[in-house]
Amino acid sequence: KLYINTKKMMGPVPGVEIGDLFNYRVELDIIGLHKPIQSGIDFIKQDDKIFAISVVASGRYDNDVVSCDMLIYTGQGGNVAGGCKQLEDQKLERGNLALKNSIVERYWHEPGRFGKLIYKFELRRVPHQVELTRKKVKQPK
Amino acid sequence: KLYINTKKMMGPVPGVEIGDLFNYRVELDIIGLHKPIQSGIDFIKQDDKIFAISVVASGRYDNDVVSCDMLIYTGQGGNVAGGCKQLEDQKLERGNLALKNSIVERYWHEPGRFGKLIYKFELRRVPHQVELTRKKVKQPK
């Protein structure tokens, strides 16, 4: 059972369970799981500081799933409009800064495919989190 | 009253009246008024030739409303991904070619703001078409 959430908040989203599958980003927006329509990192401001509350890894970026418990998440920024090419170094701002301030085990930056700096964030599964079970979902045409 | 149309066709779309207002491009898609989600020119292929069946002028391009009966519609192409900058000459292909093949009074090309060629298409209202009456619509937040 899903609820409609319009406000951003930290912590789990009521009605969403581990393994839930979605077809479109706007679905995440509607149920409040991840509000940005395109951006991969959602964050909120608290006490003049920003904190990440959710990330999306849809496969568009070169993330690295080290194990079922660890994900190396690629930072944002530096891309030309429309994506594809890294034209500038990524900076520790916006989503990248929010990740640093909150849920990240460790982070660093390294040169990417086009020689520009890319931030990497090591995300770890919550200890003893219930096991992921992929639910079947009807795919669009 | 609106109908759901899934097939592209020439001519008027049942249920759509002159002056109807829409908030989102996807609405045009759903009712079959204009299928492309982003592209401004929709077209179909007939007898190995493409013909334009609808255009969208949402204000993003530098169109020129000469009068309530004439619109100078800007062609497509040459833009960097994400829009904004004209990097190459537009070509007489895709939507531009489709417009040339169908509903256009006359067309030409000229250098745009960035010195690259831009196609212009003169569109004229159907003679004695019923007058446009803007309908009130509730705007999103």
Next chain:
DNA sequence: TAGACGTAGA
């Protein structure tokens, strides 16, 4: 695979 008059939020 690339092109396209998108969309919402910071």
Next chain:
DNA sequence: TCTACGTCTA
């Protein structure tokens, strides 16, 4: 105003 792990069709 600019960014952003979109989304569809040709």
